[in-house]
Amino acid sequence: MNSNPYEILGVARDASDADIKKAYHKLVMKYHPDRNPGDKSAEDKFKEVNNAFDILKDPQKRAAYDRFGNAAFAGGNGASAGAGGNPFGAGGFDFNMGGGAGMEDILREAMRGFGFGDFGGGGASASRGAANRRGRDLLDEVVIDLKDAYFGKTHTVKFSSNATCEKCHGYGTADGKPAPSCPKCGGSGYVRTQQGFFAMEAPCPECHGIGHKIEKKCDACDGVGAVHKSRTLEVKIPAGVEDGARLRLAGQGEAGTNGGPAGDFYLDVRVRPDKRFQRVGSDLIMHMDIAFTTLALGGEIDVNTIDDKTLAVKVPAGTQVGERLRVRGHGMPGRRAGSYGDMYIEIGIQIPTKLTDKQKKLLAEFAETKPGKKGWF
Numbered sequence: 156m157n158s159n160p161y162e163i164l165g166v167a168r169d170a171s172d173a174d175i176k177k178a179y180h181k182l183v184m185k186y187h188p189d190r191n192p193g194d195k196s197a198e199d200k201f202k203e204v205n206n207a208f209d210i211l212k213d214p215q216k217r218a219a220y221d222r223f224g225n226a227a228f229a230g231g232n233g234a235s236a237g238a239g240g241n242p243f244g245a246g247g248f249d250f251n252m253g254g255g256a257g258m259e260d261i262l263r264e265a266m267r268g269f270g271f272g273d274f275g276g277g278g279a280s281a282s283r284g285a286a287n288r289r290g291r292d293l294l295d296e297v298v299i300d301l302k303d304a305y306f307g308k309t310h311t312v313k314f315s316s317n318a319t320c321e322k323c324h325g326y327g328t329a330d331g332k333p334a335p336s337c338p339k340c341g342g343s344g345y346v347r348t349q350q351g352f353f354a355m356e357a358p359c360p361e362c363h364g365i366g367h368k369i370e371k372k373c374d375a376c377d378g379v380g381a382v383h384k385s386r387t388l389e390v391k392i393p394a395g396v397e398d399g400a401r402l403r404l405a406g407q408g409e410a411g412t413n414g415g416p417a418g419d420f421y422l423d424v425r426v427r428p429d430k431r432f433q434r435v436g437s438d439l440i441m442h443m444d445i446a447f448t449t450l451a452l453g454g455e456i457d458v459n460t461i462d463d464k465t466l467a468v469k470v471p472a473g474t475q476v477g478e479r480l481r482v483r484g485h486g487m488p489g490r491r492a493g494s495y496g497d498m499y500i501e502i503g504i505q506i507p508t509k510l511t512d513k514q515k516k517l518l519a520e521f522a523e524t525k526p527g528k529k530g531w532f
């Protein structure tokens with residue numbers, strides 16, 4: 156955590172008041188929560204920038220920082236109370252919550268005169284509550300056979316997760332309407348306190364950082380806005396899906412809180428290696444041992460395809476071991492709708508080990524015939 160206000164604002168040690176102000180305005184616009192909804196790191200940055208400016212805009216505080224560093228603001232006990240540091244646990248702090256200005260005030264002060272107009276006009280922006288959070292993403296994995304990958308498949312996922320409470324539409328209120336913002340913090344969930352030279356923020360003691368105050372809670376979710384539910388998702392795995400594919404179901408993850416959007420659901424698809432087919436892109440390669448006579452004389456073989464059809468495939472006379480016969484359109488579904496890869500039959504050979512006397516005689520006779528000058532090939 157950076158606690159050097161000069162570094163936070165990106166100004167030199169000897170920067171003029173005007174330069175500091177300029178740098179501050181630029182950063183405050185950049186990290187403004189309304190421009191970064193739901194972005195916690197921007198929110199932290201925003202507070203950090205405000206804390207840094209608090210020190211540097213005040214000649215007395217600035218001089219104290221220049222002389223003593225952060226120790227000037229640590230209440231003399233040496234605890235690090237740097238910008239954004241956890242104010243709890245630092246001993247010797249006496250929080251005066253009563254006088255703290257809300258986040259809303261900081262925002263209004265920061266935005267005044269910068270084209271944003273009057274910021275919210277007194278609590279109107281409180282719909283952006285501190286605890287308005289996007290739900291978590293969920294991830295599951297499924298292992299399917301190559302044949303399932305060929306045809307596509309509907310995969311049913313059963314799990315339990317937080318889901319938006321239907322009774323209160325996620326607001327946690329008995330009447331199902333958005334709760335009014337907390338009067339203490341104006342909906343920000345934070346209160347500002349002054350300790351010596353140093354201003355810091357702490358979770359609002361009234362609403363515990365939620366930003367809303369629910370007078371009458373929804374009895375279905377006890378005011379949380381979400382309930383733990385078992386859910387069933389039907390995930391459609393598309394035909395031709397590849398091993399390692401990640402499918403995304405937008406908005407099917409965990410419910411958000413305080414009206415925040417739901418997360419996404421992801422399904423990782425693994426395709427089990429197949430005994431017969433090796434997949435290369437959308438093509439399928441299979442190995443097949445063929446009678447040596449068929450390879451020599453040519454003929455037809457029966458081949459079972461991935462979609463359980465039997466094809467008669469022509470083997471040209473003189474086909475060699477290791478050659479590949481291509482059968483068009485009998486591979487996997489391609490990325491383009493309606494397209495299919497090819498099936499390749501990699502040729503192996505069947506050499507008989509048990510021959511009848513007649514077969515031996517025929518082969519012996521064949522062996523006595525003279526091959527051409529270049530052999531039989």
Ligand SMILES: [Zn+2]
Pocket residue numbers: 337338339340341342343344345359360361362363364365366367
């Ligand atoms: Zn509050």
Ligand SMILES: [Zn+2]
Pocket residue numbers: 320321322323324325326327328373374375376377378379380381
């Ligand atoms: Zn509810």
